[in-house]
Each structure stands twice: as C-alpha cells, then as structure tokens.
Amino acid sequence: MKAAVLHEIGKLPKFEETYPIPVVENAEQQQLVKVLSSSIKNLDRGKVSGKHYMSYNKFPTTVGIDGVVELDNGDKAYAFGITGMIAEKALIGKGKYVVLDKDVDPLVASALPNAILGADMAMLIRGQLKEGQTVLVNGATGVTGKVALQLARIHGAKKIIAMGRDKQQLEDLQKRFKLDEIIVISDNDQEVIDSVKTSFQKQPIDLVLDYLWGRPTDLVLKAIVAAHTYHITKVVTIGEMAGASITLSSATLRSTAIEILGSGLGSFPQNAIEIYMKNNLNNLLKLATQGKLTIDINTIELKDIEKNWLHDVKGQRTVVKIN
Amino acid sequence: MKAAVLHEIGKLPKFEETYPIPVVENAEQQQLVKVLSSSIKNLDRGKVSGKHYMSYNKFPTTVGIDGVVELDNGDKAYAFGITGMIAEKALIGKGKYVVLDKDVDPLVASALPNAILGADMAMLIRGQLKEGQTVLVNGATGVTGKVALQLARIHGAKKIIAMGRDKQQLEDLQKRFKLDEIIVISDNDQEVIDSVKTSFQKQPIDLVLDYLWGRPTDLVLKAIVAAHTYHITKVVTIGEMAGASITLSSATLRSTAIEILGSGLGSFPQNAIEIYMKNNLNNLLKLATQGKLTIDINTIELKDIEKNWLHDVKGQRTVVKIN
Numbered sequence: 001m002k003a004a005v006l007h008e009i010g011k012l013p014k015f016e017e018t019y020p021i022p023v024v025e026n027a028e029q030q031q032l033v034k035v036l037s038s039s040i041k042n043l044d045r046g047k048v049s050g051k052h053y054m055s056y057n058k059f060p061t062t063v064g065i066d067g068v069v070e071l072d073n074g075d076k077a078y079a080f081g082i083t084g085m086i087a088e089k090a091l092i093g094k095g096k097y098v099v100l101d102k103d104v105d106p107l108v109a110s111a112l113p114n115a116i117l118g119a120d121m122a123m124l125i126r127g128q129l130k131e132g133q134t135v136l137v138n139g140a141t142g143v144t145g146k147v148a149l150q151l152a153r154i155h156g157a158k159k160i161i162a163m164g165r166d167k168q169q170l171e172d173l174q175k176r177f178k179l180d181e182i183i184v185i186s187d188n189d190q191e192v193i194d195s196v197k198t199s200f201q202k203q204p205i206d207l208v209l210d211y212l213w214g215r216p217t218d219l220v221l222k223a224i225v226a227a228h229t230y231h232i233t234k235v236v237t238i239g240e241m242a243g244a245s246i247t248l249s250s251a252t253l254r255s256t257a258i259e260i261l262g263s264g265l266g267s268f269p270q271n272a273i274e275i276y277m278k279n280n281l282n283n284l285l286k287l288a289t290q291g292k293l294t295i296d297i298n299t300i301e302l303k304d305i306e307k308n309w310l311h312d313v314k315g316q317r318t319v320v321k322i323n
Numbered sequence: 324m325k326a327a328v329l330h331e332i333g334k335l336p337k338f339e340e341t342y343p344i345p346v347v348e349n350a351e352q353q354q355l356v357k358v359l360s361s362s363i364k365n366l367d368r369g370k371v372s373g374k375h376y377m378s379y380n381k382f383p384t385t386v387g388i389d390g391v392v393e394l395d396n397g398d399k400a401y402a403f404g405i406t407g408m409i410a411e412k413a414l415i416g417k418g419k420y421v422v423l424d425k426d427v428d429p430l431v432a433s434a435l436p437n438a439i440l441g442a443d444m445a446m447l448i449r450g451q452l453k454e455g456q457t458v459l460v461n462g463a464t465g466v467t468g469k470v471a472l473q474l475a476r477i478h479g480a481k482k483i484i485a486m487g488r489d490k491q492q493l494e495d496l497q498k499r500f501k502l503d504e505i506i507v508i509s510d511n512d513q514e515v516i517d518s519v520k521t522s523f524q525k526q527p528i529d530l531v532l533d534y535l536w537g538r539p540t541d542l543v544l545k546a547i548v549a550a551h552t553y554h555i556t557k558v559v560t561i562g563e564m565a566g567a568s569i570t571l572s573s574a575t576l577r578s579t580a581i582e583i584l585g586s587g588l589g590s591f592p593q594n595a596i597e598i599y600m601k602n603n604l605n606n607l608l609k610l611a612t613q614g615k616l617t618i619d620i621n622t623i624e625l626k627d628i629e630k631n632w633l634h635d636v637k638g639q640r641t642v643v644k645i646n
Contacts, residue, residue, distance in 0.1 A: 002453045213573040230592050240573040248535040250563040253585025260583045262576025269553050 003062045003087030004305040004320070006196055009050040012310070014065045015303045022062075022083045022091045027205040030082060030091045038085040040309065040318040062087040063190040066113065069097065070323070076100045078109055086305060086320050098277050099219070104285045111295050111317040112147075113277060114273060115259070116284055118238050119148035119209070121276055122263035124155065127207045127236045131156030132205050136183075136221060137194075138240055139211030141169045143296060143317045148209050149177050150293050162272070163196075163216065169315070184214045193215070196223030204231035214243015220247075224256050232257040236237030326385045326410030327628040327643070332373040335633070336386045338626045340641075345385075345406045345414045353405060353414045358498070360433040361390030361612030363632065363641040371632070385410040389436065391429040392420065393646070399423045400434055401604060402574040408644050409628060421600050427608045434640040435470075436600060439607055441561050442471035442532070444599055445586035446566050447478065450530045450559045454479030457526050459519075461543060462564055464492045466640045467617060471532050472500050473616050482526055486519075486539065490636070508539045515539070519546030527554035537566015544569075547579050555580040561587070 001021050004013040023031045028290070048054030055098055056063065062084025069079050071091065077097035081090045100109055123129040135152040139145045140162035152160050163183040164170050170182040183195045199205070199222060210217050217237070224233055235258055261267070287293035298316040300308045305320060312318050324344050327336040347353045369375030371386055379386065385407025392415065393401050400420035404413045423432055446452040458475040462468045463485035475483050486506040487493050493505040506518045522528070523546060533540050540560070547556055558581060576579070584590070610616035621639040623631045628643060635641050 111341065228589075230589065237573040237576050245570050245572045245575065247568050248583075248584060250560040250569045251587075253560050253566065253583065253590070254587025256585070257590050257591035258584065260571075260576065262573065262575025262579070264574075266551075266553065267576070267580050268576030 001088040002302055002322075004064060004302065005060050006048055006056055006063050007060045009055060009057075009059075012306045013048060016307050019060075019062065019087065021089045024091065027094075029094050030121065030231055031094050033077075033079065033092055035081075035085055035087060035090050035322050036106040036200070037322055038064045038074065038320050039110045039114065040064075040086075040213070040312070040320065043061050045116075045309070048249060049244065052174075062090070064320070066068055066110070068100070068110045069323075071097070071099075076102075076104065076106060076109070078113060078277065086302065086322060090206045098281050100285065101282050104282075105289070107299055108288050108295060109281075109285055111282060111297050111319050112288060113281060115144045115147040115295055115315070116277070116281065117273060118144040118211075118282065119151050120264070120284065121268065122238050123148065123152060123207065123209055125272070125276075126261055126267060127149050127209065127234050129155055129157065129207055132158045133206035134159040136161040136163055136199075136205050136208045136218055137211075137218070138163045138208055139175060139239065139317055140164045140182075141166055142189045142211050142239070142241065143312070143315055144238070145209075145211050146173065146177075146315065147293070147295055149173065149179060152209075153177070154287065154293065161199060161205070161218075163193035185193060185219075185277040187222065188304055189219055192219045193223045193226060196220055197226045200224055200227040200231075201229055204222065204229055205233050206231075207237040208233065210235060210237045211239035212242035213237055213246060214242040216242050218246050221248075221252055225252055232259065235260045236277055237262045242287070269315055324338060324411040325625055327387060327625065329371055329386050330380055330382050330383045332371070332380075332382075333622055335629045336371060338628050342383075342385065342410065344412045347414065352417050352418075354417050355412055356392035356394060356400075356402065356415055358404075358408055358410060358413050358645045359391045359393055359399065359429040360645055361387045361643050362433045362437065362439050363409075363635070363643065364411070366437075368633070371400070385413070387643070389433070390645075391423070391433045392544055394420070394422075399427065399429060399432070401436060401445060401600065403459065409625065409645065421604050422587040424605050426612055427605075428612070430622055430644065431611050431618060432604075432608055432641045434620050434642050435611060436604060438467045438470040438618055438640070439603065440596060441467040441534075442474050442595070443558050443603065443607065444591065444601060445604060445634075446471065446475060446532055447559050447589060447601075448595070450532065450557050452478055452480065452530055455481045456529035457482040457484070457485040459483055459486055459522075459528050459531045459543070460534075461486045461531055461539055463487045463496060463560065464489055464638055465534050465562070465564065466635070466638055467561070468498075468534050469496065469638065470533075470549070470616070472496065472502060475532075476500070476611065476615065477515070484522060484528070486543075504605060512542055515542045516546045516549060519543055523547055523550040523554075524552055527552055528556050529554075531556065531558040532562045534562035535565035536560055536563040539565050541569050544571075544575055544581065547581055548575055553580060554639065555582065557582045560585045560598065567617075618636045
C-alpha cells in the first residue's frame, strides 16, 4: 500500500508505494480500515522527531495518529489509529470511531478534531465559558486560534478580543469574524500591557485562551495586575508557540483573581476526548458544512509527505489526502 | 499617649510616651477608640519598610493596621485603623468594626484575623474546599500554616498533609493536630518529588494551601505531573516564604488538571474581607476560646516594639499588648 513511512527516529517520513498492509492480530480488538485523509499536527511531528514521550520506537513504521476512514459498510468515520493513519490502510480499535454524517467533507473532518480539542474543549471544559462572557484569544492567527474565535461566538461570548503579532492578519480576522477588538503584540512591552489593561478596565476578561505562553502571556498577566480591577479571569494555556515557560510571581496571583490552568491530553479525565468527539464532532462538522465554522486547510497529496512534513502554511492545518 | 511611632520610611518604629492623641476631623466618618492590642504582620512591616505600595508617607506617624479596640460602651471590637493601631488611641471608620463576644481574649482576637484571611478565606473562598477532600499545607510550620491545618479539619477535610523544612516540628504538629501525613522538604529535589508523588498516587490532592512558593512549590507541581493521575488540584498561593517566583511551563498545566490561583487582598471582591470577618470572626474566636483552634502567639509590651519589630518568634504571631 501507499504510506508515509518512518525508518529512524528524528528523520522525515517518506512516501512508499509497496509498504505491507497491516494485519489484524486480534479481531476482537482491532479492525482494518481504508483511510481517506489524515492531518499533520504537533503531536504527529513530536512522535516522529522523538520529542514526544510516546514517540515511535519500532521501525519501519507508518505514521499519523488519527484521520477519517471508510468502514466496510461505506460509512465514513473519525478514528485514532493503532497503526499509522497516513497510509491507505490502518488498524483502529474495534468499534472505536465516530461515524460521520453523510455530507461531511473528509478533509475538514480530519482537520477539525484537533481544533475541537484545542478550542472547544479548552473553552468549555477547562475554561467553563458562559454566555455573555468576554474572551481573549492570545495567538489568534494560528489555525486553532481562528477556530477558537468562531467557537467562542457560537457559544455566546459577548466580547471577543484577538491578540497576535501580525497586525494585518488581525485586521483581516476582525472583518472576517466580526471581532470586537484586536490587540497587536508589538515589541514594546509597555504598549502591549497598556492595550490589554485598557481593554480589561473597560470590560474585564473572563477567559484567556492562550496558544502562545512565554512573553505575550507574561504581558497579559502584568496587564491584569495593572488594571487593579477585581474580576475572576481564567487563563487557559493550550500551546506554547512563544515560549515554553513563564516566570510567575506569587504576588501576581495574590493581587488578582486570575486562575491559571491548562488544556491538553493530561488535563481531561480518561475517555473525555473520545466521549466529547462522539457527542460533538458531527454537530461541529455540520456548522462547518453550513459555512458557520471555518478551518483553514492546506491539502497535500500523500506522495508529497516528506517535503511538507515539517512546516505548515501559516494559519492552515496540513491535511493529507489519501484515498 | 503611648504609641509606636515611625519617623522615616525604612526605619524601625520607636516607642514614644507623649505622642499626640489623634483628632476626629469628621465625626460622621471617624471615631476615636481605645486600642487593647494589635499584631505585627508582613503587611504592617511592608508599610514601614517601604516595600508595600501603600507605605506610610507622612511623618511622624503611628503604625499598625488593625487591632482589638474598646468602644465607648465598653464593648470590645476588631477594627482596621485610619491611624496606626499600635497606640493607646486610634481613629477607625465610624461603625466599621466587628463587635466581639464578651469572653473573647483580645490577644487572640488581634492575632486571628490575619490567619483567617490567609487560611480560612484562602481554603473556602479561593480553594473551594469541600468536605472529604485532601489538603496539603505547604509551609505548615508557620503561624498561618498551623491555623490552616486545624481549619482544614474543622471544615471536614478527610486527609491533611503537612509539608515543611523542619522534620521535628512537623512530627510535633502531626501529634498535636493528628495529621494524616507529613512531608519533609529536604535538599534533595527528587526525594521531595517522590514523596509528594507517592502520596498523590495513593490519594490525589484536592487543594494545596501554599505559604512558600519558590522551590518547594515547583517540586509539588513536578510531583503532580510525575504522578500521571488525572485529578483536579487547586494550588492556592498565599505567601512566598521560599521565593517570590516560580518558572511555570505550559506543559505542566497541559499534562495535569492543576489550577493555580492566589489568595490575597486583591483576589477577593471589594468588602469581602469586611463581610467575612463580620460573619465568621466570632465563630472562629469561639473555637479558640473552646480550645478547638489554636494560634501561637508571642505577646510583647508596647515599650518593646522597636526590638521586636523585624522578627517573630518562629511559628508565632507577635501581638502587642497596649491597654
């Protein structure tokens, strides 16, 4: 079969045409499916580069953790792979999939689940977003950030602020998604602090969905301290595009009602993601089909996997078309 | 009158015998009271040293932010001072006090409010402690830490863990307050991490009341990550005896359900402290009178204020006997 194959940790996956089709070893726990499409995310890259604690350790191996498959009865479904999902065929857990509505676009369906985890679950389960609240998306020009802007509105946020480095992109997003405010992360710390502080004093922020961490998050925290305005603000870290760590003083937390927490695989109860996808994936895909929710996608062919592995087109999710 | 008087920021308050009694300038907003006792806390010290943003700025001045007073009708009350409270007389806000039950010990009543703020409000309002939960007090040998150990039990915590540097003191506390577990903060990082991790894996911790911050808190966070056990753990920073800052990685928060927040003046809604004291101070003082809640006190005379200003007896609140 055609597949993206990794021969050594830290190398790039290569396109191969005659890789052996995986064999079902336990028919009660596994099933073989045809894969329609898969996406490339940080988690996929981390397992290939060796940075993830569950990196690949037997070679050669197919790669890719999840995707949209076709079941024997012709149904399309979203599933995690036991074997690599960037391949024409893969093993998945027996019955472990979410059947998708008929009219769903498989490319969107393979791109959206990661954004649901990083935006919808982050804002609803970890951030406890309520109707009428004010949300700041820090890192709003990224692929998940853009989905978060839209989902915050769908879930009833009253005021949505997009924060990011690229002024032009922020202005485009403001028009596209009718955002209430944009804040540019310039190189001038005080300028950024003042912008967030002024915004906070006008309308305190209930939820920060943070895809950046590092300096921009530090500036947001400093701004909330400087605002001297009592308000419970949840800061949910989802990504670390600007830095892996911040220096956090006790005084920052004692002088505000900020609550800092994270959204990632370890921050949810067991099976929560599986259950969430079962309950919500089709509804969210329906919004996408209706044009009410957009995820920006860069579609590539399986044969081009190697040259596209390391880098996304900025603000787009790379999706691999397979069958 | 006799009073503790500060002549210059950063100096020590001195005992004076003929300081002028403060004058009521607006009888609708102020009243003059006799002060029975006052306590010396970090906030009092910060306003004298210049470290606090609301430090004294007119000199000479009496010092001390709160204390137990005697009203004109003979009632005892707890109040914040408009003028310094480590003085025989002080101005307080008209009617702004909590009348104390008759049998209350004024020395205890001047020591306990700060511990209520740092322990009771921290665990109930910020930490949302529920009956049956597991609480770790990080910095348990301090005066407020010891009150927290007792209040956690009073509020129904099922398992209470005391963590601190001094093994002997922890063992004494374990006997005195029938604690479930003690963890010594040794110089060996891995040893501390393993102790907390093992404890967490046996019984996940719901609430960390943290008086230390810095290295010990960092080790607690690392231990919870290492425990690989999904559980919502609130970490409430109340003090910074071990360090003003920690380095906090996004990954720590994404791989756990830790929520980090603070408990301090800025973390409560306006008037929350005043309201809390009105509603709870007498009940908690009653527990103290009944011997069910102990706060360790070092009582000093007003004339000895200067030599006692900077340092508490370890684990004891310094209380100044005035009238």
